[in-house]
Each structure stands twice: as C-alpha cells, then as structure tokens.
Amino acid sequence: MSKKDKNIEVEIAEAVKDGKQVQQVLIGKNIVGEVKNSDGKFTAILTDGEEFNVHSFDEGIEVLLQQYHLHQG
Known part of the structure; x- marks a missing residue:
C-alpha cells in the first residue's frame, strides 16, 4: 500500500x-x-542555531526543509 x-x-x-x-x-x-x-554568501540557520554554508538561496531553502523533515517524527 502506498501512502x-x-x-x-x-x-x-x-x-x-x-x-x-x-x-x-x-x-x-x-x-x-x-x-x-x-556579501553574496548564503547561510541557512536552523531554529536551534545550527548553521550551514550554502551556495545559493535555493540551496539554503532545500537544506532547511531537509533538516526539518529529517528531525520530525
């Protein structure tokens, strides 16, 4: 069965x-x-303060969503 x-x-x-x-x-x-x-450098910051250096705004959004879904559950 698929969800x-x-x-x-x-x-x-x-x-x-x-x-x-x-x-x-x-x-x-x-x-x-x-x-x-x-200055052209993007940083994705989680609510717990963990930071990720990313290459673009879109990559920052992806990282935040991946981390959110990884830790939900």
Missing part, C-alpha cells in the same frame, strides 16, 4: 534580525529556519 502525498504549505517571509534582512522559512505557523545573505 497519499500530503500537501504542505511552505512560506518565505522577510524579516530584520540584528539589523540585517533575512528570509524566514515557515511551515504552517512554525519557523523552520532562516536564510541569510552576506
């Missing part, structure tokens, strides 16, 4: 943190993490 796919709504909201603009990734009302751009 039905669930549709999950992912939202990206802009916010200002420590005087710098960041993009927060939300699933429902839960903040998954944020992606920060500093």
Whole structure:
C-alpha cells in the first residue's frame, strides 16, 4: 500500500534580525529556519542555531526543509 502525498504549505517571509534582512522559512505557523545573505554568501540557520554554508538561496531553502523533515517524527 502506498501512502497519499500530503500537501504542505511552505512560506518565505522577510524579516530584520540584528539589523540585517533575512528570509524566514515557515511551515504552517512554525519557523523552520532562516536564510541569510552576506556579501553574496548564503547561510541557512536552523531554529536551534545550527548553521550551514550554502551556495545559493535555493540551496539554503532545500537544506532547511531537509533538516526539518529529517528531525520530525
């Protein structure tokens, strides 16, 4: 038996943190993490403070979602 796919709504909201603009990734009302751009270098930051250096904004979103789904359960 296969499971039905669930549709999950992912939202990206802009916010200002420590005087710098960041993009927060939300699933429902839960903040998954944020992606920060500093001088062309992107960092994906989880809510627990763990940071990942990534090459692009899209890769940052992918990393946050992968980590979110990995630790849910």
